[in-house]
Amino acid sequence: MLLVAFVFSYLVIALFAFYSVVSDAVPKVKPSIQVLGLVWFMAMCVFFIVFRSYDTLGDTSVYVNEIFSEIGKSPSLSSYNTQALDTAEPLFYWLTKLGYITGSSRVYLLLAMMAFIGPLMVSIFLQWRSHFFLVLFSFVSLFVFYSLSMNIIRNGISVGWWLLGLVMLYQRRWIALSICVFISVGFHFxxxxxxxxxxxxxxxxxxxxxxxxxxxxxxxxxxxxxxxxxxxxxxxxxxxxxxxxxxxxxxxxxxxxxxxxxxxxxxxxxxxxxxxxxxxxxxxxxxxxxxxxxxxxxxxxxxxxxxxxxxxxxxxxxxxxxxxxxxxxxxxxxxxxxxxxNNIHWKLTLFCITVIQGLVSIYIIKHLFQIS
Known part of the structure; x- marks a missing residue:
């Protein structure tokens, strides 16, 4: 049942991506539909990432059952890194500390999700505003998107800021680039x-x-x-x-x-x-x-x-x-x-390639996450 819900959610995102392609040829279609797609995407992320089972893959239980409580109880970063088997980078330590203050591991996972997806969405918006959903769909169709957001969380947050840093590099926003470098390294050295x-x-x-x-x-x-x-x-x-x-x-x-x-x-x-x-x-x-x-x-x-x-x-x-x-x-x-x-035929081809890529990712998710 969970797999069916995931596939359905993914196909809805695919429809919004398809719309972003055909809207070039049918400009009278209201772009405000994209807002609805964005709401759907965020709801999908919250449901499947924030409210996932704690035994999803290997690292989720480690983050929630070990790192979350141990960092929360530690008086300082240096104290945690001295006692723990696995050390933590400073920004990840403080994000976990903030989640612990709320008293909810779900809030902690929500903060981690937004720290990854936030810079990713900003980078897409800044670089591909008119094709936002097609590019977002390309990311969602990658298995690594789910691994970064659900399993190797520290890597995921660091990678999100790394991608935004690449966009800042392209746009020659040097101060913003420096901030992205600092944040990405601060979450994963x-x-x-x-x-x-x-x-x-x-x-x-x-x-x-x-x-x-x-x-x-x-x-x-x-x-x-x-x-x-x-x-x-x-x-x-x-x-x-x-x-x-x-x-x-x-x-x-x-x-x-x-x-x-x-x-x-x-x-x-x-x-x-x-x-x-x-x-x-x-x-x-x-x-x-x-x-x-x-x-x-x-x-x-x-x-x-x-x-x-x-x-x-x-x-x-x-x-x-x-x-x-x-x-x-x-x-x-x-x-x-x-x-x-203005080549809608090639954009449709890219869309089809992305769908195939997404189906392969769903197959991997089904077997690796053992969902049905």
Whole structure:
């Protein structure tokens, strides 16, 4: 029954996304319908994310039963990090503390949800206002959207602000970009590494150099190159502080061995390469020229390469989230500019691709979340 309700809610979001496509060709349709769609989306998020079962996946129970109460009772961040098995970043600590003050773990989950979805929606609105629901639908159709909002919550909040930071970078809002960097790192220190990759994609402008590095990473992944030893070296190198070093050591020591499968994942490779091919089709066939889009493609290749190199590490999907979560940026970025601005047929094609992607995500959710 829960699965039926989820599929129905998802299909309603799909209808609003379809409307955002056809409204370009039928301008007399009132755009105020989008407000109704936004209300539906928020209600869907509250019902399935905030009021989910506490035994949904592995991390929900940890956040609610352990982290929520332990942070709430701790007198300070340093006190919590000294006593806990898993340390907390400062902004996540204070968000949890605020939820604990309300006395409700549901309010805590609501705050966490809004801290993730809020910046995500703002980034979509600022960049794709006229196609808001089509782009939002693209995010909702990604399985990683639900993993970030329901399971790896700290990562999710950090990623939401990371995405908004990318939009601020494109719009050259430097103060806002600095705030996004501060907040994303304040919720998860590991995001500092992904900001370094952003800097790398900005500095190395030759896409052929990036492509060669990506190909080397793919071959290394196929040959089962193990990145865990490098993580252990990095954790003990003194280049990282104690908190980051501990997080690197957890992956380097493969503490998740019992929970995750490792090895070369052809399905992940095909999935990532499909959207890279789409981006190259935009650039080569449609001759789409945009310097920031070129940067996004370089960043996507770098993130995918890091993901491929992580296949031997349990929990590699947590590293792959950054390459997956910018897929809507890769696929949807050009739709409000020539030559796609007035091409309703291609927008409908993107809509169909997104629906297929969503159906695959529903299949994954059904089996991973064990809902019926």
């Amino acid at each position: 590991s995001s500092l590494f992904f900001w370094v990759l952003v800097l790398l994609a900005l500095v190395v402008r030759n896409i052929y150099v990036i492509a060669i590095l990506g190909l080397v990473a793919l071959v290394a992944a196929f040959l089962e190159f193990d990145l865990s030893e490098l993580l252990l070296v990095a954790s003990d190198s003194g280049l990282a502080n104690e908190l980051i070093g501990m997080k690197l050591a957890r992956y380097g020591n493969k503490v998740f061995d019992a929970e995750y499968n490792t090895g070369f994942r052809a399905d992940f490779v095909i999935f990532n390469l499909f959207f890279l091919a789409l981006a190259l089709w935009y650039k080569q066939v449609l001759n789409y020229k945009n310097h920031f889009y070129d940067f996004l493609v370089r960043l996507y290749i770098i993130l995918s390469a890091i993901f491929f190199l992580s296949f031997q590490i349990p929990g590699a999907d947590r590293i792959g989230i950054l390459s997956w979560i910018i897929i809507p940026f890769i696929s949807m970025f050009p739709i409000h500019e020539p030559p796609l601005r």
